[in-house]
Amino acid sequence: MTEPSGPSVSASRVIPIAVGGATPPVPPASPTAGMIRTLGLVSAICGLIIVGAYEGTYDAVAANKRIATERAVFKVIPAAKSIAEYVALPGGGIEPRVGAGDTAPGGVKFFAAYDAGGKLAGIAAEGGAKGYADTVRIMFGYSPDCQCVVGIGVVAMRETPGIGDKIITDKNFLANFTALDVKLKGDLSALANEVRAVKHGAKTSPWQVDAIAGATITSRAVGRAINDSAQVLLPRLVPNLDKLRSKS
Amino acid sequence: MTQPLIEIRSAPHVQGPKSVETIMRHVVYSLLPICAFYVFQYGISALASILVVTAACLFAERYFVRTGTQAGRLSDYSAVITGLLLALTLPPGFPLWMGAVAGLVAIALGKALFGGIGFNVFNPALVGRAFVQAAFPTAIATYTPSFLAGRFTEFIPSSLAWPLMIPADAAIWLKAKNLDALAGATPLAKWKFDGVLANAGDLLTSLSGNMAVGPAPVLILVCGAYLALRRFMDWRIPLAIIGSAALTAWLLYAFDGVRYPNPFFMLFSGGLILGAVYMATDMATSPVTPKGMWVYGALIGLLTVVIRYYSGLPEGVMYAILIANAASPLIERITQPVPFGRGVLDRAKKRATYPLNPGYISREEASAVTPKKRFLPKKPKK
Amino acid sequence: MNPSAADTWDEFMEGVWRQNPTFVMILGMCPTLAVTVSVVNALSMGISTMLVLIASCGLVSMMRNITPKEVRIAVYIVIIATFVTVVDYAIQAISLALYDALGAFIQLIVVNCIILGRAEAHAAKNPPLPAMINAAGMGIGFTIGLLALGVVREILGAGTLFGVALFGAGFQPWVIMVLPPGGFFVLGAWLLFFSWLERRKLRRQQAKLVEATQNA
Numbered sequence: 001m002t003e004p005s006g007p008s009v010s011a012s013r014v015i016p017i018a019v020g021g022a023t024p025p026v027p028p029a030s031p032t033a034g035m036i037r038t039l040g041l042v043s044a045i046c047g048l049i050i051v052g053a054y055e056g057t058y059d060a061v062a063a064n065k066r067i068a069t070e071r072a073v074f075k076v077i078p079a080a081k082s083i084a085e086y087v088a089l090p091g092g093g094i095e096p097r098v099g100a101g102d103t104a105p106g107g108v109k110f111f112a113a114y115d116a117g118g119k120l121a122g123i124a125a126e127g128g129a130k131g132y133a134d135t136v137r138i139m140f141g142y143s144p145d146c147q148c149v150v151g152i153g154v155v156a157m158r159e160t161p162g163i164g165d166k167i168i169t170d171k172n173f174l175a176n177f178t179a180l181d182v183k184l185k186g187d188l189s190a191l192a193n194e195v196r197a198v199k200h201g202a203k204t205s206p207w208q209v210d211a212i213a214g215a216t217i218t219s220r221a222v223g224r225a226i227n228d229s230a231q232v233l234l235p236r237l238v239p240n241l242d243k244l245r246s247k248s
Numbered sequence: 249m250t251q252p253l254i255e256i257r258s259a260p261h262v263q264g265p266k267s268v269e270t271i272m273r274h275v276v277y278s279l280l281p282i283c284a285f286y287v288f289q290y291g292i293s294a295l296a297s298i299l300v301v302t303a304a305c306l307f308a309e310r311y312f313v314r315t316g317t318q319a320g321r322l323s324d325y326s327a328v329i330t331g332l333l334l335a336l337t338l339p340p341g342f343p344l345w346m347g348a349v350a351g352l353v354a355i356a357l358g359k360a361l362f363g364g365i366g367f368n369v370f371n372p373a374l375v376g377r378a379f380v381q382a383a384f385p386t387a388i389a390t391y392t393p394s395f396l397a398g399r400f401t402e403f404i405p406s407s408l409a410w411p412l413m414i415p416a417d418a419a420i421w422l423k424a425k426n427l428d429a430l431a432g433a434t435p436l437a438k439w440k441f442d443g444v445l446a447n448a449g450d451l452l453t454s455l456s457g458n459m460a461v462g463p464a465p466v467l468i469l470v471c472g473a474y475l476a477l478r479r480f481m482d483w484r485i486p487l488a489i490i491g492s493a494a495l496t497a498w499l500l501y502a503f504d505g506v507r508y509p510n511p512f513f514m515l516f517s518g519g520l521i522l523g524a525v526y527m528a529t530d531m532a533t534s535p536v537t538p539k540g541m542w543v544y545g546a547l548i549g550l551l552t553v554v555i556r557y558y559s560g561l562p563e564g565v566m567y568a569i570l571i572a573n574a575a576s577p578l579i580e581r582i583t584q585p586v587p588f589g590r591g592v593l594d595r596a597k598k599r600a601t602y603p604l605n606p607g608y609i610s611r612e613e614a615s616a617v618t619p620k621k622r623f624l625p626k627k628p629k630k
Numbered sequence: 631m632n633p634s635a636a637d638t639w640d641e642f643m644e645g646v647w648r649q650n651p652t653f654v655m656i657l658g659m660c661p662t663l664a665v666t667v668s669v670v671n672a673l674s675m676g677i678s679t680m681l682v683l684i685a686s687c688g689l690v691s692m693m694r695n696i697t698p699k700e701v702r703i704a705v706y707i708v709i710i711a712t713f714v715t716v717v718d719y720a721i722q723a724i725s726l727a728l729y730d731a732l733g734a735f736i737q738l739i740v741v742n743c744i745i746l747g748r749a750e751a752h753a754a755k756n757p758p759l760p761a762m763i764n765a766a767g768m769g770i771g772f773t774i775g776l777l778a779l780g781v782v783r784e785i786l787g788a789g790t791l792f793g794v795a796l797f798g799a800g801f802q803p804w805v806i807m808v809l810p811p812g813g814f815f816v817l818g819a820w821l822l823f824f825s826w827l828e829r830r831k832l833r834r835q836q837a838k839l840v841e842a843t844q845n846a
Contacts, residue, residue: 030698030699030700031698034696034698035698035700035701037696038693038696038697038698038701038705039701039704039705039708041693041696042693042705042708042709043708045689045712046708046709046711046712049712049713049716050712050715050716053715053716053719053720054719056719057719057720057722057723060722060723060724061719061722061723064722064723064725064726065726068726068727156730160805
């Protein structure tokens with residue numbers, strides 16, 4: 001109400017409109033202070049509600065996320081009973097991952113899975129590659145003993161239902177991932193043999209993935225996802241495996 | 249229902265000998281040899297498929313005509329054509345219940361929705377096929393080889409699937425007949441996924457080998473020629489489609505002969521000839537102007553080759569024709585012939601104007617001048 | 631029923647039936663088409679929207695006398711966004727799988743025109759209790775709309791209802807039903823059905839009227 005500009009603004013608005021004839025006169029504008037007061041009040045109330053909701057659900061959300069990750073890891077490494085998160089650094093070497101923030105640039109996140117006795121049961125990592133509709137993101141389990149992939153699970157995909165999503169259900173396809181060879185070269189710089197999907201029925205070597213007939217594109221995406229991720233992760237991971245042998 | 253005594257129509261009042269019914273009947277006649285050949289190729293499964301799909305189309309047509317949803321009569325043969333064409337585009341071992349779904353959808357979504365014969369925007373048979381292509385992608389990609397030994401006594405097992413149930417796996421059946429799973433792939437799928445090129449001459453007659461193909465292109469061309477000679481169909485559209493597909497394929501072949509197959513393979517594989525002769529020429533969904541027909545046909549030919557080469561699908565005729573159907577009103581608009589006696593120079597202005605229906609203009613608007621923008625006077629004048 | 635209870639009932643039923651947001655007003659089509667691939671998704675989306683609708687209409691209505699008209703849209707959006715955030719957290723806490731299935735459409739409730747429309751057209755002019763009752767009716771109407779689509783799409787698209795298989799293992803899913811075109815087809819079919827109901831009602835009324843005139 002103390003604003004001097006308030007009345008003058010509303011007065012100057014009424015006059016030109018009247019020229020239009022049929023338009024009804026616009027009621028005077030509300031005072032600025034009132035607007036600010038209301039907006040402030042609304043923001044305060046809403047802020048309180050949001051903070052309350054965040055605090056109230058934080059534990060449950062975090063627990064849910066942990067359970068979801070554990071479930072995904074346990075699926076690809078059946079012997080696992082507990083997990084620990086690690087990051088493989090770009091310069092080689094690994095370190096435990098703390099907090100929920102983003103990993104360092106170039107770092108690759110992976111999970112070390114331990115069995116009931118606290119011994120290393122396997123390594124789980126995520127990979128992604130372009131499929132038919134969108135990126136197919138998978139999690140695969142790596143066993144240091146046989147240097148092979150021992151299981152895969154799909155994290156996210158939008159492939160055609162009934163065709164592309166056979167990669168979850170097709171038994172012959174999943175049989176590829178009971179012992180998929182991902183041995184490193186002698187100097188540990190890259191995989192000895194590139195993992196790749198081949199046409200259905202043409203698998204000859206343990207590092208090849210036998211594609212599903214009719215879902216070749218999605219099958220190839222799975223092969224590429226494993227290959228791309230393993231090419232980056234394993235050269236950093238394998239020299240440091242001893243650090244992970246038992247649960248810290 | 250009583251027939252009206254007086255029909256009020258706009259000029260011209262002279263009635264030619266060709267009614268819709270006559271034309272449609274002759275199209276059906278010309279389709280019969282093709283259907284017979286199809287049955288000869290695939291046996292009783294193909295026959296059952298043709299009968300069930302056509303029956304489904306007729307049933308839907310009868311229902312919608314009875315309830316007054318769509319114009320036309322059952323006896324105008326248009327639903328028969330839809331049914332026969334739809335059956336010819338489906339794989340011979342396509343489960344009969346899915347074929348029935350395709351037939352019902354073709355008439356309901358492709359025809360009745362728009363008001364019946366003459367009003368449809370898209371070719372009804374292709375609407376039905378597009379629906380089942382999206383709904384049952386596995387079944388529609390499952391072909392079986394033609395000219396199998398027991399085809400007149402034995403159904404392809406997938407045909408007889410229970411309604412709503414998954415059809416039997418054709419690969420197992422083929423294995424029992426000592427054929428590998430690849431024998432069931434169409435020449436286009438073989439080329440796209442395995443790089444195996446079929447001989448164009450074999451494709452033209454469909455007779456040699458156990459190829460998984462539709463009726464012989466050469467037979468379709470002969471039947472189409474009959475229709476074109478009797479003036480039941482315009483020859484421009486098929487010619488434009490075949491020409492533009494051949495030109496596009498030939499240009500790409502000349503550019504890179506290893507990566508792209510030869511143009512004859514492109515022309516005679518898949519459903520290009522059937523689509524060009526029978527589906528793209530559907531009168532209601534193609535342009536009526538002669539120039540427009542060339543443009544429309546060229547568009548279909550180009551799109552077909554582009555979809556076949558550059559998309560995830562092996563076959564592109566269906567989507568090419570549907571897209572061109574959607575474009576045909578536009579094509580008609582830009583290819584209006586100049587009336588006789590009117591020079592090219594004083595042709596109507598390029599900018600399209602749409603006369604506004606007076607009913608849409610309210611009284612205030614009719615007398616209104618452009619209103620002044622309200623925020624302008626608010627500015628303080630200097 | 632006394633008059634005020636009848637009014638309340640009327641207020642409530644407006645959204646459920648007469649002005650059903652999905653089938654009569656054709657509002658909120660984005661979530662309607664996008665998340666109705668299964669009944670569970672449809673139901674949770676409907677309930678989330680309803681909770682946001684009731685809470686924000688209540689708050690908007692409480693603040694209606696101190697909200698200047700120039701900033702009312704800003705006030706509504708802030709209030710709606712708040713409750714959407716609350717629901718977003720709540721769903722994450724209840725089930726991550728559900729949260730992933732609903733995806734961005736939970737956050738998009740903010741711009742759902744049903745909620746803004748109710749706030750502007752009803753809550754801003756009425757006391758809190760009627761506003762919330764009306765909002766509840768609208769929310770239930772929206773949920774019914776989503777469920778109508780979800781039931782058809784789940785039965786045909788997956789052969790299940792609430793995840794329970796209806797037809798046994800051999801069912802052939804209609805893939806198109808879980809793809810976007812299926813949403814349009816099913817919505818179109820429902821709209822057809824409701825317009826047919828409406829026209830039949832109208833025809834009967836006219837027939838009755840004609841009969842009455844003839845008798846007279």
